Amino acid sequence: MPSRRQAALKSSVDLILDQAILEHLRANVDEVYDLQDSLICTTSNRCTTDNTSTTVAHLCTALIGKRVLFVGPETTYYLHTLWLDALQPYTNRSLACNGPQFCTFHHVCGNATPTYKGRIVKFPHQDELLATNSCIIRYVRSYTLHAADDPKDRAYTQPIVDDFTGVRVHNAYWLRQARYADMIVLNHGPLPAPVSTYETGNWTFPDQPTYVDGAPVVNAAVHATLTRFLPSTVRALHVLAGLGSKKRPVVVWHGSWLMDAGCPDRKKRVLNDWLNRRLVGDPWTLYYNTQGFW
Numbered sequence: 001m002p003s004r005r006q007a008a009l010k011s012s013v014d015l016i017l018d019q020a021i022l023e024h025l026r027a028n029v030d031e032v033y034d035l036q037d038s039l040i041c042t043t044s045n046r047c048t049t050d051n052t053s054t055t056v057a058h059l060c061t062a063l064i065g066k067r068v069l070f071v072g073p074e075t076t077y078y079l080h081t082l083w084l085d086a087l088q089p090y091t092n093r094s095l096a097c098n099g100p101q102f103c104t105f106h107h108v109c110g111n112a113t114p115t116y117k118g119r120i121v122k123f124p125h126q127d128e129l130l131a132t133n134s135c136i137i138r139y140v141r142s143y144t145l146h147a148a149d150d151p152k153d154r155a156y157t158q159p160i161v162d163d164f165t166g167v168r169v170h171n172a173y174w175l176r177q178a179r180y181a182d183m184i185v186l187n188h189g190p191l192p193a194p195v196s197t198y199e200t201g202n203w204t205f206p207d208q209p210t211y212v213d214g215a216p217v218v219n220a221a222v223h224a225t226l227t228r229f230l231p232s233t234v235r236a237l238h239v240l241a242g243l244g245s246k247k248r249p250v251v252v253w254h255g256s257w258l259m260d261a262g263c264p265d266r267k268k269r270v271l272n273d274w275l276n277r278r279l280v281g282d283p284w285t286l287y288y289n290t291q292g293f294w
Contacts, residue, residue, distance in 0.1 A: 056086045060109035063135035063183075065126060069249075070139040071174045072187030074100060075256055079185070080139040084108070087137075101172075103139040110134030140174035145188050145236035149175050149243075164228060166195035179243055183250045188233045190256055190291035191224045193284045203283065217283045221290035229291065258289045 112132035
């Protein structure tokens with residue numbers, strides 16, 4: 001039955017990923033649980049079990065005086081625009097963004113009046129945020145969460161083509177903003193398929209072990225997750241933990257959206273589609289979605 005095959009395959013891949021996480025973190029299981037808890041809530045007094053309102057008005061109240069930083073690919077940029085759209089009725093100025101490459105900051109909620117230095121809007125001080133019941137939202141584009149603490153690092157200043165995928169990677173310097181953030185919303189999206197797959201249709205890469213028998217696309221996705229996605233993500237989290245921030249921010253990880261998710265239960269059906277050889281779309285869509293499935 002497909003359900004048994006799905007359970008067996010998911011169990012084996014989960015074990016592979018768990019072992020890889022422990023290896024990268026050099027930690028035991030209890031320490032991993034502690035890390036997961038810290039990503040949910042950095043200090044116990046910031047968590048609450050109260051069934052508080054989740055309305056946008058409550059969000060404005062909760063964020064008074066805060067600086068919220070979104071870091072990730074275009075998916076994260078879109079999420080930040082959803083926040084801006086939701087908060088627009090509670091803000092007395094336009095929250096239009098200049099785009100993922102040129103987002104500066106958005107002064108949202110409250111009734112603050114922008115202060116200009118020439119033609120440039122000045123970044124508000126903490127006292128101004130508190131006095132006007134407002135907060136700051138900003139976005140920095142980073143495909144891989146590259147975390148070199150040098151704004152002149154080559155990955156930030158020069159066009160970089162990933163040696164594994166052959167696709168250009170965009171990473172901007174985000175650690176300076178992270179030092180002053182109260183909340184950081186992170187995402188590392190699924191990796192694009194290597195250019196070679198479009199040229200040859202071959203999904204077996206050099207030095208790639210067999211994680212899953214009889215499923216070259218799924219196997220390639222697991223390999224990309226273990227060798228590219230996981231190391232760069234864990235590295236960024238380690239850098240963030242040792243950043244020496246002015247404050248200890250709440251770190252929130254937001255998931256990626258499935259490509260061509262045509263119905264609410266699509267995520268559950270991604271693996272079933274492969275097991276039953278009912279590939280919806282193409283192997284590149286399956287490769288992308290499989291990385292986000294686990």
